[in-house]
Each structure stands twice: as C-alpha cells, then as structure tokens.
Amino acid sequence: MEFKSQDFSSATQVLTIRGLRVGLSGRPNATPVLDGIDLDIRAGETHCLVGESGSGKSVTSLAVMGLLPPDALELQGGSIDLEGFEISKATPTQLRELRARRIAMIFQEPMTALNPVLRVGEQIMEVLSMHSDLSQSEAKKRTLDMMEQVHLPDVARIFSAFPHQLSGGQRQRIMIAMALILDPDLLIADEPTTALDVTTQLQILKLIAEMQERHGTAVLFITHDMGVVAEIADTVSVMQKGRIVERAPIRELLTAPQEPYTRKLLTAVPNLAPRPARDAADRQDLVNVRGLDMTYGGGGFFRKTEGVKAARDVNFTIAPGRTLGIVGESGSGKSTVARCIMRLIDPTAGEVTIAGTEIAQLSRRQLQPHRKHFQIVFQDPYRSLNPRWTVARSLCEGPINFGTPRAEAMAKAAELMELVDLPRDALDRYPHQFSGGQRQRIAIARAVAMKPDLLVADEAVSALDVSVQAQVLDLLDDIQEKFGVAMLFITHDLRVAAQICDDVLVMQKGVVVEHGPAQAVLSNPTDTYTRNLIEAAPGRHWDFANYRALDSASAFKGATA
C-alpha cells in the first residue's frame, strides 16, 4: 500500500501548540480535559488525530478555533500559535477576523452544522461578506465557483436550496466549500465523513486532497476510521485521556507502533477479509422472508401521493445459529427490512415466517404472544433505553410482559449482566451513567433476556470506536454460540460485515442487488454496485492488526485495485 511520504521539514510551521491545558470552567482542580497537548502542523501537511472516544480530539480543535463553550470549558494554560499569532490571548474581534480567513473548520455533523432556515448559497456567501469587500455579484460568482470546485452538481439550483433539500454528501460539501472559500492556512476537519457511506466518503477525501494541493493548506484531520488515516495522513497523533501518547509519520505508526494503546487500537481494526463461514446447519430455516414490499406514505386525503418505495421484493432465509448481514448505502432500505420483520411497521406486501408462524399479516393483538421469538438491538442504544428507567427495570420489562414473576426476572437480569460482562451493581444505574459501549451491551442483554430465536441488530456497532466495537462483536459471537440464535446484522461497515456474517445481502435503493455467502459476495462481487462499495473502502490494502500490507491474495479477490 502507498502511504504519503512527503517531507515537510522545509515547509513553514502553520500551527504550533505547546502545553495546551483545557479544564472545566470554574473548577481548576478537576481533572483537565486536555492535559499538556503539543502539536505542530506545517503548510501542506495532513495531520491526523486519532484516539478513543472522549479523549479530547474535538476539544483540541475547538480550542484552536477559540470556540470552547464558555460556560463549560476554559483554557487553563499553554499556547496556541498560528503563524506567529497567539490565539489563546486574542480578543473576540481578532478571533472573528482570524476565523474563515486563516483557520476554517469542517464540523463533524453536516446535518446539524448548517443553518436550516438559510439558503446554503447565502451561508457560503456570508463568509465573503464578512471578510472581504467583494460586491454582491462578485461574491456570488465566487461562491458558485467554489461550489463547482467541490463538485456539486447543478450549482445554480443548489445555491438557493435549503439544507434539508440536499443529501448528506452534498451538505458535507457545502461545509467544505464554506471552509475553503477564503483559502485558509489551516483547515480543521472533525470526523467529516463518519456519517457518510463509503462512496461519498471517498469523494470528500479526494476533494480535500485536491484543495490541499492547490492552496498548500495545512490540515488537521480528526477521525476514528483507521482506514481513512492510512489513506490520507502524513503524520498521526494518537490521543488518550487528554494527552497525546504517540506521534509519528504514518508509515512508521502503522508498521511499528510504539505505545500499547496504539497497538490496541490497531489490533482492534477488523479485517476486510471475510472470516470463513460456519457450517451450515441442517436445521430448518428459522426465518423465511418472501416478496417483502414496503412503501412509506402514499394515499392522502385530497390526492393520491406516490410514497417512498423503501423495500421491493426482498427474499431471504436464515437458519438457526447463522448470521445474515445486510449492507448497502445509507437510505437503501436496510432498517426498513428490519422493522418489517419486527413488525414495528406493517409491510405493504409479502410474507414473514418466523419459527413457523406467518407474522406479516397478524393483528397487533394476535402478534403479541409471538413477540418473544424475535428481538432487536437498535442502532442507537442510548435512545432505545428509557432514560428514566434503571437498567434492571429495562431488562425485566420483556420477561414480565410474558408472565415471568418479578423476582425471577430480576435474578435473570443479574445473570445477564454477567453474561455481557457488566458489574451486577450496574443494575441500579440509569442509562446515562454508562459509556456507549456499555449501553450497547445492555441493549443486547435486554434482547437476549427474551431468549429469542431471531436477533436483529441494526447498525449495532457503528457508533462505537474500534476497540469497543471489537468487544461488542465478540459478545454477539459468544451469545450466538451459546444460544444458537439466528441473527440479522445490519451495517454499512464492510469490515464489520466481513467479520461477523455467514451470508451477506447487498441493498441499493430498496432492492437486493446481491445475495450469497459472505466469502463470495465480499471477495468476488458480481454486481457493479457491490464492487464500487468495496473499492471505496479506505485502507483496504492494509492489515492493521498485523501492522503490514495485505498481499493481493488475501485482499478481496477480484477487487479491482
């Protein structure tokens, strides 16, 4: 695999951070959030910041922007020097001058970072009107230009569109256009692609690289996707608990990591190569889905509307003890299929047979007794747990509904906590008192408590950083082994799919485009869409866990390089 290996020693130093300390406002004695950060970035360099969730990556970037939330966080020491200008001592007016012109930032969430009530064109133009004296028409021309440069289609239309009228990738590009329009010396990008599917991600990464080439911009890139790091970084800093634990050029870091934490992080990155499929059990298929169709909306009182065809003619079966993965771009209908199978929504047409019962057409009341046979782990574990309920209460809810006495259910809950490797006393705590990974495990425990025959996991690990993700995947594997449940696993992360699935189903625009054993589909895709998807996976030629490149044989076979 090719890494970037440009030498920056002659380039000018753009950002110099020394001994940066950030702590909670008004509480100088509490453990600081950032504890002595040092960081250097030179012109044209891409510096990646990786590390566990909550280690202080975003806070670092906000400190550089001078945008720490004043009633929560404050600068407690150190210096931030931008080409000779000390940011930590700047007045609000100086900071305002600096922003956009000298430093620009792309925020993590393009969905929420754009003002929903202003046209996106205006939002870009605003930067110009604040910091330059271009006339209205010149500014507009410049803006349209910039929008062209970020490869937005149909710029005239998009200029006057509102954010909600654009796709996620388009919105992200608006953010980038906004950040780059004044040729800043420093660009900070905070997880700009996490929410996007790989194909869109690829476009955006290319775009930043192009810009960098043109303007010689220094880039601080924050991400937890090691694949992305491998593709774009010149140098990497690894953060843990408010400190930078290791800092090295990319090749060095990936081939010879020094710190134990770095090693742990890299080892946890799942391999893109599918694991061998388990033996297909002879047992009868547990789940049988035939001709599933789901159309949202439609109807309407005054006139018939079209409706969204979110799933069309989906067919598959799952045998006990096996895992079927559904992958595909965002909005392709993955969750829709899961929710239909769970009967959280009523499919428009088709059959869903689970453990011998046709459930697609049952009334809610008739369905009730069958609910315990199939359970779901939702994408967002935090919001799927009632924040007012203790963990114990959440865990007991299902069993009590099906007649288990409270005491017995409590005893069961305690056992389950052990199974998912959480302390028993955690039963009396509330969801907000757990970390994301722990909550995910609670959600899994809750589903397992029902002893289901089918477990549906909808993007159950996509929000977690790789080390936690690995834990959760192991847990699922264990459970499957212990109870022999069938599993439907939805994800957009091909690495995860490769590690956990026996069979894979690829969806695009509501239609199944490819379906087969994981080995076959991921290593030997026949459909163009699947192929594009796999090609776009960043860092797919590197075996992170073993600090070496994948030889072409063990990389996806058939994947065109």
Next chain:
Amino acid sequence: MTEFPQSRRSAFQVLTGMFSLPAGARVGIGPIIAAVILVAIVLASVLAPFYVPYDPLSMNAMARLKPPSEEFLLGTDPYGRDTFSRVMTGGRVSLLIGVGAAVVSVVVGLIIGLVAGFFRTADSIIMRIMDSLMAIPAILLAIALVALNGPSLGSVIIAITVPEVPRVVRLVRSVVLSAREEPYVEAAIALGSSMPKILVQHLMPNTFAPLIVQGTYICASAILIEAILSFLGAGVSTEIPTWGNIMAEGRTYFQIKPGLIFWPGLLLSLCILAINLLGDTARDLLDPRMKKREG
C-alpha cells in the same frame, strides 16, 4: 405555552435537582430566595386566622378608610375592615384558587391528553372540542360561568380551569406524540408491552417536566384572572377576602388610599414572581443542554 424543551428527567429528579444541583448547572441564589419567599407567604396565609388582629369580615362603619396606625396596621377599607387581616387571610383563598386551578387543569388535561395521544380515533374529536374551548376567550367564559353558578370559589376555579385544560391537553398530546417516536417506545413494543402500559409507564413521565412549568404558569395566571374577575364584578364573593377582590374593591381608592391595592398587589406579585422563577428554574434545569452531555 406549547413548546417546551423535552427532558429526560423525571419530575422527582427535577424537584430534587433544585436542591442538589447537577454539575455544570449553576442556579444561583435567585430561586432559593424565591422558594423562601413563597414558603413564607404560604405559611403566613395559611396561619392567618391564628394571628390576625381582627375578623377579616367584621365591619365598622365608623372606621372607614383609616390610614395605617397602631390600631390598624395597614389601615382599613371602605367597610371599615382591617386591611392587614384581610390581606393576610385573602392569601389563603388566592393561593387555593391558584393551586386548585393548576392541579385541576393539569390532572384533567393530562388524562384527556393521554387519551387523545393514544386513541387515534378519539384524537380528532377531542382536539376539535379542545380547539373550541380554547377559542372562547377565558375571561368571557369565566364571566358567563360565574353568572351561571354564582361567584363561588368552586365556579371561579372551574371558570379558570376550563380554558386552561385545552392548553394542557395540547401540551401532553404533543409530548406523547413525539415521545411515541422514541426508539425506546419501539423497544417496548418489541418487548411485547401493551399500549396502555407503554402510555403510562413510558410516555406519561415525559410530560411531568413540562407540566410543572405549565402548572406554575396556570397557578400564577389563575390568581391574576381571579383579580380581573373581581374587577369586573364576577369574582369570589366579598365575604371571602381574596387578593383579587381586595384589590378590585380598592381600585377606586387607588389615588386616595393606594395601600388597598399596594399590599395585596405586593404579596401577589411576590408570589407570582417566586412561582414563575421556580418554574423557570425547573425549565432551565430541564434543558438537556444544561446537563453535561454524558457518554
């Protein structure tokens, strides 16, 4: 009074949260002073019969409109009744009206709102009726109702409650409708919980926090509406002193004897100030952004 930040805390946490403040939320001394003032006024009103020097109803035609003196601490009203005794006693009824109206409208509104949020078929009928009740101006309805039943305490409370109920219903219903989309409700469905159980155990607690704020608002405005009703001659009978009817009776003496309006007005304002401040504090504390974002 329709949009409230939705909270992830229980009412109990809110109440206790006022005393043990969550990290990052600095409440300041204001609400504490407010609580002290409110408790003081409530106690003073409730205990009034035990310490006021005169029967608040006892008239003395020879001692009309006397200025404050040692004999009459705050002077006397046009009937020669002791203003101090009346104002202190009046607090009981005013506060009763406030609390009564708040409790009744919140409870009734909560029940109707839950039903409306739950039964889709009943929803449109209930909401049409609620819209209609809401469209009838409160004061006019109150006058009409008071004319119907006579200005008793009960009818004043009912008159104030009827137009408030639809607002509570709307609030509860909107909370129920949006909370219904929460993944944990879907999770409960998946776990086989019945709809009534979900409604009561999962959805209802979400309404408590905004209802506290709404309740304090109703409480405050009920005391004021009673004053306005008295001004229009449709309030509680003058045999029962309330801050509202003391002020209404005293209104013509505004320039001659401002004390008749000033003292009950002062207590009323302090009370409403305190109630509102506490309600606002509850709302601020309920703002999800006030909490540290855990996880």
Next chain:
Amino acid sequence: AQENETTITAVMHSGLRVLDPVITTAHITRNHGYMIYDVLTAVDADFKPQPQMADWTASDDGLTYTFTLRDGLKFHDDAPVTGTDAVASLKRWGERDSGGQMIFDVTESLEAPDDKTIVWTLREPFAPLLDVISKQSAVPPFIMPARVAETSPDETITEYVGSGPFVFNSDEYEPGVSVTYEKFDDYVPREEPVSWMAGGKVVNVDRVVWTTMPDALTAINALSAGEIDYIEQVQIDLLPILQNNPDVVVERRDELGYVTIGRPNHLHPPFDNKLVRQAAMAALDQESMLATMQGDPEYYKVCGAIFGCSTPLGDEAGSEILTGGADPEKAKALLEEAGYDGTPVVLMAPTDVISLTNQPVVAAQALREAGFEVDMQSMDWQSVVQRRAQQSPVAEGGWNMFFTNWMVPEISDPLINVMVNGRGDDAWFGWPTDPEIEKLRADFVAAEDDGARKEIAQRIQGHVMDNVNYIMMGEYLIPQARRDNIKDMIPSPVPVFWNMTKDAE
C-alpha cells in the same frame, strides 16, 4: 363639529341602551326621554303640576280634563304636534305605567277633537290625575308622533323623533357607550322661568354628548384633566381627588336624593312571619349602612319616612327602631317569640352595581349579630333581577331578601311607591298579601284633599313599620361634579341640559 360650537360632554351614571322611555323604567332612558321628548304637564320644585306642552281645565265633577296644546310645538321632523299624537302617546304610556293603568281603569274616553285639544273623560273621579301625568319618574308620559306611539307597548320603538329641546343624533349613537344630542333650533320654550321639570327649557349649547365610563376613577381623572365637562354621579369616596382642583365644582343639584330599601319575601319562611320581619328591622341600623355606603354624613340622611323625609307625604312616625341604631337584643327577643328555627336567610348580593354592593354585606353582618342565619349569595345584578321574580321556595331557586335603591320621587306617594302594593301575587317582588294596606291605598285615591291624603299616608307609614312590608334604610344624596365653566345648571332630580351655559375655558 364646527368652530365655536359648544359641546357638553357628560358622563352619565349608566350607558344608554334602551331608547324607548315607555317600555323601561331605567333612569338613563328617562333622562334620554327628557332630552328629546316633551311632556304635557310637569311638576315644579314644589311638586305642583304645571303646564308644559299644554294648559288644562278640569270639570268641577272631576270627570273631564281638557288639555290645550300651546302654539309652535313641532316634532324634529318638522311635523306639528297634534292632539292625535298626544292621545296615542298617552294610551301607550297607560299600558306600561302603573299610575297610568289606574287612570285608564276609570277612563271613559280619551280623544282629540281637534289638532290642539285633548279631552280626557273619566267614569269616576281620579283626584291625583294631574300628579300622575306630571310625574317626572319613572315613566313620564312623553309625547311622540302618533305613528311611533302606535307601536305595541311590549315592543321597543324604532324611530326616535320627539318635540323636545334636543334632537337625537342616530349616526353617532353607540349603544351603551355614547349618545349625542343636538340643539333643536325650532323648539319654543315656555315663557315661565324654569323650575324642576317645568318652565322654559332654554338650550344654550349646541351639542350634548353623553358617555359612560365603566371606571369611576377614570371619569374623575378625565374631569380633572378637562376632558369632560360633567359627571352625573360621583362616588363620595372619590371627592377628595377633586377637592384640590380649582377648575372643578362639586355640588348637589338634587336635594331629594335616593332611598335605599330592603325587601323581604313575604311568601317563604322565615319572613312569612311578621315577628321575624320585625326582628330583621330591629337588627338593621340605618346609620351604619348609610355610613358604609356614603362615608361622608353630608351625603346621607337617616330617615324613617317611607315616602321620603322631604316630600309632602313624608312622615317618620314609628321608625325609631330603624333610625335609633341597631337593637340586636330586641331582635333576638322577637326571634325567640317567633320561634325562629335557624332557617337561613338567602340574601341576594349583586356584585356589579356599585350603589348596591354594600347593603347586603352590611345587612348580613347585622342580621347575624341578631341571631339570624344568613346565606349571602353573590351574583351579578341581572341574576338578582331574574331571581327576585321567582316565587318558588328558597330551596328551588327562590330568595328571602334583597336591597335596591329608588329615587325619592319614585316612592313619594302610595300610588307611585310599588312596595306598598299589597295585592299578593300582583304585588311587587316580595308579594305581600296585605288587604289592610290595599284598603288604605283605595282611601288615598278617594281622599278629597291634601290634608286627608296626608293623614292616610301617615296611617300607611305606621302600618308598614308594623307589618314590615319593606325596610326603609335611609336617604342618601349623590353629588355631581362639573368644570367651573359650566354655569347655570338648574337643580332637579333629573339631570337636564337646558338652561346651562358653557364658557370658553
């Protein structure tokens, strides 16, 4: 409005809503009637009937009255006033007014033989006829065009044309808020000097605007600031605000004033028992009630005369129980004697009429002190009006007692004073069945001369004090206030706007 026009802006005691002065007894409508209509005869300050639109002659047997209209009388629509108009007007009035009804009960015929003459023929003599048709309250017989007067007396008229000194401006009329009158240029006043409702009604201003101000304090402030010229009734307690203002004059133009009375319901316990009624009378005390209502002793008068203390028939005999202070002991004794069993007295207390809010409150306290159980029920005046007409038992929406006020001229003799009517169900609310008083009233009508009438009036006074048909609670006066550039307002129980002038300020 043109330059140099003089406009008087007056705040009246109530809004004008009903424009038919015959259908209603409301004072504001009567006042309106005096603005735009004229009357055949009117009383002067000595309670004597005087010619106004017409002179009269009476036959010696007292059976025929002949009225002759004076010259120059004209309606606002330019039509001359004729005998036919007067006859139609009198007939309509006769259907509504109780005094009028009595006359028509004995009327043989009422005709207009020619344009100027009206002949009224009776079957039997009715001595007080002129007094009745000259009365200035509550329903004087205003003369309207015949076409208007032909409206059924149960329906309100819809055309407001009179022959009085002012013209009603229908464009600027806002019911309940304001009404505008303009000087009627063709009005020919009588030659005699003005005296009460009689004499020459000379108009010296161009426009009179009546408004109402629901808030008494606002009216006072508006007068102080010179935004209005005149307030018809000023609350006594607010007088201090005006006292320091040199531009404002506070005065009394009506020395007769008003009475306030309590009326027990004679149909139901406990007030169906005379002793209990007497106990209530003993328990109540005029002084403290009047003091609470008015505050300033200059504006009230303890008075036990049921026909008023300053009227020809007024006599205070037997009223010490009311005028001499409360006597709870005596009341208790009477209750004991009556065997009062604690039946609560339902006392209706209006909340929205300022002049009526105090009495029940004071009475409730006094009655309680004397051992009565009192259930004071607050309600708006309209509920009182509705409920006092209910004859049903108290438990079924009836009542025991209420208070109201009258102008003294409205109670000043046994024919006008509705409370001394003793005809049971046909009597006024409270419905006493009292043959004795009916006999006295018949005697009164039949009485030959003033001396005899006075004597009968005294007997009625004594009877009412014993039987407690109603409880006289005393007289009070209401001051008026004006800017001092308003001059020559004449004293009169009805506020009138002729004769007065307005200087530029």
Next chain:
Amino acid sequence: MLLYITKRVLATIPVMLIVAIFVFLLLRLTPGDPAAILAGDAATPAQLERIRDRLGLNDPLLTQFFTWMGQLLRGDLGVSLLSNTSVAGMVADRLGPTINIALMTIVISVSLAVPMGVIAAWRHRTWVDFLVMSFSVLGFSVPVFVIGYILIQIFAIELRWVPVQGYKDPSEGLGAFFSRAILPSLTLATIYVALIARMTRASMLEVLGEDYIRTARAKGVRENVVLFRHALRNAAVPILTIIGTGFALLISGVVVTESVFNIPGIGRLTVDAILARDYPVIQAMILLTAGIYVFVNLLVDVSYSFFDPRIRY
C-alpha cells in the same frame, strides 16, 4: 399551501359550530332575563311575559337555536334585544378601536420583547438576564388594571403628556390616535411582553446551543448577525406560537383595559352584553372573538413556513 389553507379553513367549521352550540347552551342556562332588563324595575309579571313572547324567548330552545343558526348562515347577526340596533352595526362600530389597540400592542410587544428575550438568552445567567426576566415576570404578576392606573397616574395626571382616557380613530388624526392609544397598548403589552420575552429566551437558549450557531461563529460572523440572522429565525416558530396562543390573553386584557381607558371596543361590548344578557350580542361577540382567535392562529401556522423552510404544507 393553498390546499393546506383550504383544509385549515374547512377545519374551523366544526370548531366554530361547537363554539356556537356551547355558547348558545351556556347562555340559555345562565340565569338572567333580557325582558326584565328591558322593562326595568317596576314591570309586572304579565308585562314581562308579553315582552318575552315578543323577543322570542319563550320559544323552545331548539327553535331558538335553529332560528339563530339560520340567521347566521344568511350572514345576519340579529338585533340587540335591548337597543334594537343591528348587532352587525354595533360590532362594526366597536371592532375598530379594539383591533387598532391590539395591533399596536402586538407591535409594541414584539419589538420590545423579542430583543429582550434575545439579549437575556445571549447573556444567559448574567445580571442582564436576571433583570430582563424579573422585569417581564413583574409585568406578568401585576393585574392589568393596576398597571393601567399607574400609567394614567404618571403619564396623564402627573406629566400630562397624554389624555387620561378615550379613543380617537386614526382617521381623526394620527396624533390624536396615538396619544390616546399609547397607554392602553402599553398596559396590555406588559403581559404580552412578559410572555413573548420568556418564550424568546427559552427558544433562543435552545437554538444557541445548536451546532450551526457554532458554525456561524467559526465563519467569523459578527455576534449581532449570529443572534438575529442565524439564531432568531430558527427560534421563531415557538415565539410565533406563543404570539398566537397568547392572543387569548390579549383578548382578556382588552376587556379590562377598555374599561380603565374608556375605549369603546368589543371587550366592553361583550362584558356589557353578558351583564345585560343581550343574547344576540353575546353570541355574535363570542363567535367573533373565537373566529379572530382561530384566524390569528391560522395566520401564525401559515407564517411558520416563512420562517422555517422545512415546514411546507
């Protein structure tokens, strides 16, 4: 959009119908007898009975109701029982003052309250916030008539800047109108300001925590632009909502204010009519105010999409 408006307008029909039935029943159950009021103190029962007959008050309730509905459908609001003048005419005379005062109140309230709320949210938990909030709460906790008296005392009596009372139509001169309308509007505005300022603050607090506000700051946008261009528009929907629902409060306040300042508006007309049991007037007035309320809130709902492009109908 048009479809939405049509739908909403259609939806008001049942609402108004319920209001109509409700008001009708309420009135007929309320004690009071317009005939007795008409006839005054000294009328005999027989006379009252005849008047009641004439007024149609002795007809069966259902007949009365359908007569009234029939009239309504023909656009006829009936005739006042007391003054015998057409209700439509009375309403027309009285609507102007109330609407003008109400509009002025809304303008004053919004232009005071919104900046107050914005600044309080911006300077959250500082003395500015405390001051603004205390002031607005105070405005909320003093009865309207007291505020009216105080304003009259200061501005009309002590300073003599404006008349004590009264109303002049703008057509009689803007100066005359404003000098008389300003105090009542301010009086009414106190509650409204309190309400709107509180909602603005709450809504702004929410919005100021949003990511796009941080984005705007990251662009180096000036603070006032951040507040008024970026934040306020996003905070607009709940503020508009409160302006709409608070309108009910305004109507209540109008009743009192019109009394204190002697303004011949519909508030007083309604109260007077209720106290006099002038049924046709009360019915018309309550329907009218309910209609205005519904209309204002329809307006508010429609205006949402002006402020928030995500809301489309």
